[in-house]
Amino acid sequence: MAHARGMVVVGAGEAGTRAALCLRERGYAGRVTLVGDEVHPPYERPPLSKGAGAADALPELKAISTREQLAAANIEFLHSARAAAIDPAEGTVRLPNGTVLFYDKLLLGTGAAPRRLPMADAARHCAYFRTYDDAVAIRRRLGPGSRVAIIGAGFIGLELAASARERGATVTVIEAQPRILTRGVPAEIAAVLHARHEEAGIEILCGEGVTGITEDAETVRLALTSGRTVAADIAVIGIGATPVTGLAEAAGLAIDNGIAVDDALRTSDPHIFAAGDCCSFPLALYGGRRVRLEAWRNAQQQGALAARNMLGAGEAYAAVPWFWSDQHGLGLQVAGLPDEGCCIVRRDLGGALVLFHLSADGRLVAASGIGPGHAVARDVRVTEMLIAGRAAPPAGDLARPEVKLKSLLAR
Amino acid sequence: MAEWVQACGESDVDPEDVIRFDHDGRTFAVYRSPEGEFFATDGLCTHEKVHLADGLVMDETIECPKHNGRFDYKSGQAMGAPVCVNLKTYPVKREGGQVLIEI
Incomplete structure (x- = not known):
């Protein structure tokens, strides 16, 4: 029996959602299915860690596209669905409930996941930050007088530190490197930001590793390499993210610090593309150096480009990497x-x-x-x-x- | 009721540039095109309420400094993701070296 094939997008974050919308904007009339593993409609992640709306009880869920808008664009949105397997030979994606989606072209926008800190695996007062639900869970525990420890002085950790402080929490940031933001930010700029955090009353401990985590009913205690202990109501772990590649690996796609794609965002299978945080790609501007970016605009632009190339445009991704952060x-x-x-x-x-x-x-x-x-x-x-x-x-x-x-x- | 208010002097805005103008609790952006014509729009991007005057004017477009959403500042037309809501524009006239907008 012949099945109606169409475009399937796995991952309803920035890259995947922009791709689905872009397929329609470019006049694609076939079936478009967007598969997301969260219950929420596709939403923008950047506001979740930033200070905006600090007075509100819950973080704002800023939809990239509402369910109504997706329906109006005739995009079939499957929420709470984590794709279980790809069969590249058959051109199918299988979902855990048995549903099988048939694709002409498939886009993987599976994103990245917080890097785990194994010693925190059994801890109840330790949290990771990636999704809206994570933001809600953390926000519920922030307020005047609460104590927050943040492990990792990267962007997520520092943005959370700033917004927690705005809400009146006592904040301690613990960073193993000798300074904050060692990845991608020059020392002089990092120093400006460091000073601003301290001026806001945030304690930043650089060159300190976490050697142990203990908990009681109310408190988590972090033992540091210097011998000091930091006690908090909640510890948020922000030590980076790793690309989500399990589905691609199982399907036999090439992996190289993420799902490896060419400059047209095509994986090692010509019918499968990848975009956003999950993929590594060559940057012609920098001699073809392969990079993987965790950035909002990159995800948005790659999503749109992948959609055009799924329709045969054959365009190369040539954008200059760019990101921003807002703190204090x-x-x-x-x-x-x-x-x-x-x-x-x-x-x-x-x-x-x-x-x-x-x-x-x-x-x-x-x-x-x-x-x-x-x-x-x-x-x-x-x-x-x-x-x-x-x-x-x-x-x-x-x-x-x-x-x-x-x-x-x-x- | 609409009224004409003085926004700035002609020389306050370079060609192909923009400045911010606040009036009566509202904020506007006043543009000068490469040809030297003046235009005015609401001051905040329709996407995330960011001051457009911090953005970049290229030819006839203003690009928001936050997410690079672009508008045609002559018509207010939003030019694609992430901006989808047009900018409100205001009539502009020049009098004695001053730029006035009707708000």
Whole structure:
């Protein structure tokens, strides 16, 4: 019997949902099925860890697309469904309840999952942060007078620290590295943020590992390498994330720090694509270096591109990596890959700071900035365009705030 | 009732740029096109209430500094994900070196 094949998207996060919507925007008329493992309609993750709505009882669930909008776009949304297996030879995805979906093209947007801290596995007062339900569970335990320990001074940990402090909690952040944000953020920018956290009354302990976790009915106690103990009502573990690749691995797809895709986001199976946090891909701008990004805009843009390529567009992904974070009213943005640079040019905006990262041959490879609100947004955005154009602007122009970066773009 | 209010001087906005203008508890964005014409819209992005004046003007579009949603600032038209709600625009006139908007 012939089955009606269509487009199947596994993962209803940013990448998967944008892809499903984009298939319709591009006029695809066949069946589109979006499979999500959470009960909620697809929602935006960035607001969950950030300070917005600190006065509200529960975090806001900001839908990417409501159930009604998905239905209106004729996208079949299956919630609470974790795909069990892919059969690439048959072109099928099987769900745990026995449902079998037949695909022409399949997109995997399975995302990433918090890296586990094994010693916390049996702990009741330890939590991870990824989903809306995680945010609700943590939010319920935050308030004036509550004590929060955060393990890991990455973006999730620091954003949570800032929003917990805004809610009146006592916050201690524990980081094994000698400074916060060692991954992808230059030391000078991290130092600005570190100082702001301390000014807000947050204690940050760098160079401290957690050697043991003990609990009683009310309290979790973290033993640190220095011998100190931190007691808290809840400990949130934010030590990074790992790509969710089990389904792809079982289907025999190539894995390389995530589901390996080519520049068109195609996996080692030509009918299966991957997008967002779960995949690693080559960046032509950086000599084909393979990267995996955990970033909202990357997920959104890759979702849309994967959809176009599922329809045969054959486009290469060429976006410049970009992410942002908001903490205590400071906005941080990074475009490009700072670790590709060998020297830094500073642009002091008076209260805000942008660093340009240049390669040995003077090419702009990244910009990172921090300042109140969106003070650095425009400069970082223009730098992104300069990077995309492989520009090597004069360092003197970059350093002088009165020179509009836009004037350095080739028009 | 609509009224004309003085938003800024002509020289306060560079060509192909934008500034923020607050009035009576409301916030607006005033643009100058590459050709030197002035335009005005609501000041906040329709996606997440971010000040558009911190964003980037390229030709006839303003790009939100937060999520890069783009609008045609002449018509207010939203130009694709993540923005889907158009920006409200306001009539603009110039008088004696000043830029006025009707709000």
